[in-house]
Amino acid sequence: MSLVKVTIDDKELSVPEEYTVLQAAREAKINIPTLCFLKSVNEIGACRICLVEVQGARSLQAACVLPVSEGMVVYTHTPEVREARKVTLELILSDHDRSCLTCNRHGNCELQKLAEEFNIQELRFERATQKYRLDDFSPSVVRDSNKCILCRRCVSMCGQKQKISAIAVNARGFHSIIGPAFDRSLAEAPCVLCGQCINVCPVGALREKDDTDLVWQAIEDPTKHVIVQTAPAVRAALGEEFGMPIGTPVTGKMVTALRRLGFAKVFDTDTAADLTIMEEGTELLHRLQPGGVLPLITSCSPGWIKYMEHNYADLIPNVSSCKSPHTMFGALLKNYYAEQNQLDPKDIVVVSVMPCTAKKFEAKRPELSTNGNPDVDIVITTRELGKMIREAHINFVDLGEGNFDHPFPTASGAAHIFGASGGVMEAALRTVAEIVNGEELQDIEFHEVRGLAGIKEATIKLKGIDLKVAVTSGLGNAQVLLEKIRAGEADYHFVEIMACHGGCINGGGQPIQPSSVRSWTNLKELRMAALYQEDSKATIRQSHKNPLIQALYQDYLEEPGSKKAHQLLHTHYQARENYPE
């Protein structure tokens, strides 16, 4: 790595030659405002908010994409720079729906923050604005083009990272609009509703469909028994909604808050994750027998499932028939739990708190129901739970530690790590390895499948078989792996796929961190660490050792893969058209 000397605002410094001016300025503790920039996602120099003056250059330059060079002299705060940035920001604001008070992103909006920083007190260039209809046709993602500032982070995320390109820039100039082709709604496009676009949107142009009202209504309805369950990744990120450091596990406070909100029961989806391991592990063992379709691919991620149905329907036989953990749990609650507590399933409302927007779509799949009762009634995201807690004026940070309710108070450490890429794989290995080997594992941690690498491969030596596994997260990465599988160039036995990079901890329903944080902090790593921390603290760390699961099979489900288990815990898939008529 060779260094180059640059001077920024009269400060001399040496920085690696691959640095941009923005990075170099950070090193010198000089703050350059940005808007469209999101490191490693959107580095296109489009918004012109980060303009700086470079000695000898003909025009102002975008610091976010300008590489440093030896002897470069940069000024970040000249009158010309300040005026150009300010006029540009005023222009952006002049074509923006500024109903900030009623905006979903009020207080967490990068544009709003810039307006405050730039001391914008009046808009000089206010005239015509665009008027677009709201796209709220999908059950998960709402697209409000009137708020869109065309920064294109979502386009880069969807096209370059997820490699879906469900949305792109349509038309041009003042009429440019980000959306699916042919002016369609997201509901009629190959969008998988992963919500990654929401996580990168600096404003309120992309947001989850808000279902908090439905939850309030259910809670306030005395005839309903309202149960809430929370996914593993929620506890790793919910604290961020209340200003807590990224990666703070908040399981106990979350349970307390949920109880205060008025839910009849607070359960942990992790319990169902243990159940998933029993079912999916058994499925793997079956498929390892002669004639089994391999590799077996996980099915927990509804974004991945929808993507598969759009693009890789030929691999349907490879995908595990297991429902995702929260819908397994829902089915169990509306059957087993209802019977146990003499409740009419129709009176039970199952609310899932998920790090995921695609789960909202998943919950509406007709096949995920029993006797006409949907397994899960309402899905809200981590962000929506944050909103509900704020709306109830609960002082989250100061809450005490609560425990999940009976009869499902426990989950294994294996279940906690479901929320991280590689977690499902590791959890499965912790169980399958013991079954295949017929003896206890010395070391239950499988570090080779952990981490943020796009594709992780490992060969696990088991008695009688070298189990080849692969883990991938982020659909762009998954595509590479799937092409290999489709081409017959891969000999994996078991593959874990998560639609979002890093897994559910980085799901489309998780708290939104602005570019100023996201670009320079590895939030995926921090959130992941929170889950592995929960795992290492757990007394039971393998799904099959969870006594609750053992009892469940004994009392009700008979054995993994039984007829009963299949009725309640398994599902099927269908090919989907990308642009249906």
Add this chain to the structure above:
Amino acid sequence: MAIYRAHVLVCAGTGCASSNSVKIMEALEAELSLQGLEQEVQIVKTGCFGLCARGPIVVVYPEGAMYANVRVEDVPLLVSEHLLKGRIVDGLLLKETGIDETGKENENSEFFSRQLRIALRNCGIINPENIEEYIAYDGYQALAKVLTEMTPAEVITEIQASGLRGRGGAGFPTGIKWGFAAEQVAEQKYVCCNADEGDPGAFMDRSVLEGDPHSVVEAMAIAAYAIGANEGYVYIRAEYPIAVKRLKIAIKQAESEGLLGKNIFGTGFDFELFIRLGAGAFVCGEETALMASVEGKRGEPRPRPPFPAVKGLWERPTILNNVETYANIPVIINKGADWFRTIGTESSPGTKVFAVGGKINNTGLVEVPMGTSMREVIYNIGGGIPNGKKFKAAQTGGPSGGCIPASHIDTPIEYETLIELGSMMGSGGLIVMDEDTCMVDLARFFLEFTVEESCGKCPPCRIGTKRMLEILQKITEGRGEIADLEQLEILAKNIKAASLCGLGQTAPNPVLSTLRYFRDEYEAHVLEKRCPAGVCKSLLTYSIIPDSCRSCGLCAKNCPADCISGDRKTPFVIDQSKCIKCGTCIIKCKFAAIELV
């Protein structure tokens, strides 16, 4: 080879073709065969002569008689008189009379002899669809020289020595650009040709490709050799079907003659040339947008660096030059850099082709040495302003340029002088305006164009130009305030400073230059609600001159807004509150009794 005693050159450029030259060619063929002359007289389909205003142009050799405005029905006379009897048809000959500044006949006016044609050297002379004719005019000699006698470094040195600058806009020195690309170490490099001519009114690149496509093919091969590329792309707008067709023919012919493809001239140098059609987006003339479009992506610019010479097409070192620049290359190689430098000025050697249009007699293409004055181009070559009107200003550089007022008519035209005047060379559009042009309306027109053509990637251009246009609309509609002028200036300054690409950075130029030279017109619109040129409809008042009105009632009868009233005895009156300023009354009045002020 057949020998003919006479050749009839018929212009088949887009201009003449659209005024029926193809039919003329057919009629000539029929007539020649009727008279039994088909073995004696050859019809040659050529490219543009440049004098588009007088098209279709037909030239008969050996006399060199140039016939203008030829109609199909003139053909029998032309054949029987000139080609059969040898008598030149005076009545059809091009008459070159121009008008000088005082409105009198201009004796110095001569469209052709005052030009110096390098880029257009073969246009109107050879058949562009016949490679042999190009070869006969020294075609591919430069390529042969380069490949067999020169190293790539020598080629670059020669082009650098010539001082040739890009003819497409900013005037970057071509040789230096080539040098950057040549320095790069890469397995694959590309040469690219910008034939996406987008300035409204500019058509020199089209004419070169229509009239002399091989000159571009040859030049691109030379460029490829110089930088170490073996693949080239011509990006040409699909609206140029004749140019596309002739370029395709040229590439095919060059391939079959071994002048493109593998092992050219047995030297081991390979070069393949491909065509990519553009959909006519103005921004695709910007180099990074053009390359994105060639790659099949949305045509949008990206920030530079990296420059295309380092990372261009498919992230490989690439050079991009426009058609006119390339057309100069073979001549420079053949005649040498020293010769080239004798033409034009010190900082801008060579010639420049201008597409002259607007209020001028000889609308068409004009190629003159750099440094020629605007007066020479407008009055002595262009034939002056029609109808004895006064020259007011000329817009150079299209929507990216600015207007140059009459007071600067003697300025020598070269890159730097135009920039000093607040305009730019651009691709060489020259739109002449007379006293009937409203400069505010003109600025509005160009802004409308850039707003329409903005790609939308960066906010200063996407929103800023729109805001400027809104202000200009407001002013031309009589709702302007003096503060609007200040806003225009703030926006203009910052759009120039903050936009991502050249399109945005130059978009405010038409406003800035008209504000600079014609601020009084803006102020008249804003303060007096008056359009001095009488163009902005909302600011005009139609009124009936009582003394001239004969009370015929025709105006009232035809008024769509029913706002004219009167009777047989008294003059008619227009109710200004209801008048929609459609102008029907003024057209209908037989006594010139309605005035517009």
